[in-house]
Amino acid sequence: MIISIIAAVDERGGIGRENRLPWHLSDDLKHFRRLTMGHHVLMGRKTYQSSAGKMPGRKLIVLSRDPKFAAEDAHVVSSFDEGVEFARTAGEQELFVIGGAQVFAQALPVAQRFYLTQVHADAKADVHFPTYDRAEWKELERNEFSAGPKNDHAFSIIHLERVNTAP
Ligand SMILES: NC(=O)c1ccc[n+]([C@@H]2O[C@H](COP(=O)([O-])OP(=O)(O)OC[C@H]3O[C@@H](n4cnc5c(N)ncnc54)[C@H](OP(=O)(O)O)[C@@H]3O)[C@@H](O)[C@H]2O)c1
Numbered sequence: 001m002i003i004s005i006i007a008a009v010d011e012r013g014g015i016g017r018e019n020r021l022p023w024h025l026s027d028d029l030k031h032f033r034r035l036t037m038g039h040h041v042l043m044g045r046k047t048y049q050s051s052a053g054k055m056p057g058r059k060l061i062v063l064s065r066d067p068k069f070a071a072e073d074a075h076v077v078s079s080f081d082e083g084v085e086f087a088r089t090a091g092e093q094e095l096f097v098i099g100g101a102q103v104f105a106q107a108l109p110v111a112q113r114f115y116l117t118q119v120h121a122d123a124k125a126d127v128h129f130p131t132y133d134r135a136e137w138k139e140l141e142r143n144e145f146s147a148g149p150k151n152d153h154a155f156s157i158i159h160l161e162r163v164n165t166a167p
Helices: 026-036 045-050 080-089 101-107
Strands: 002-010 014-016 040-044 059-063 074-077 094-099 113-119 137-145 155-162
Touching (some): 080 094
Parallel strands (some): 040 059, 040 094
């Protein structure tokens, strides 16, 4: 099973503000929907609560340390590895880790693919993508989008794959 990260990150590494996305990017939402449809998606409890009901057709796995936390439309797990194993056991081919910052940090060492939306703006975020070594990732594809009525900012969708570091 491939583990993929999918994230939209601004020029200062920002990904969220006040537990929401700090922008509306219609073309990026379409890209997110197309890639993740039908797949398991793994997320933190805060991201789940901020995106409630917005991901039909995806199999939701939510991370929480709170044993009382329950979600009607999601499978709740208490560790990152448990979430990965749940998807693997269900026969998933590509698990998408969809955030937020805490969960991206746990996925970075083990992800093979990284679908990065680079947002060309400073969204004054209060949550940031973890630092990572860009040299560990090679660019396979890049598509540019302009700002306009449907997209608050210009952005690039960049498909990255981990460089094979095996000797
Ligand atoms: N731009 C993007 O691509 C993007 C994507 C997703 C989210 N976001 C934004 O990111 C922000 C939320 O990110 P965040 O980092 O604050 O929160 P988060 O990662 O969504 O959720 C954090 C919560 O997940 C649970 N958790 C994390 N690691 C765990 C582990 N190893 N085991 C068990 N539970 C674990 C904990 O829940 P409990 O507290 O219940 O224990 C923790 O408080 C929002 O602003 C959202 O809009 C942006």
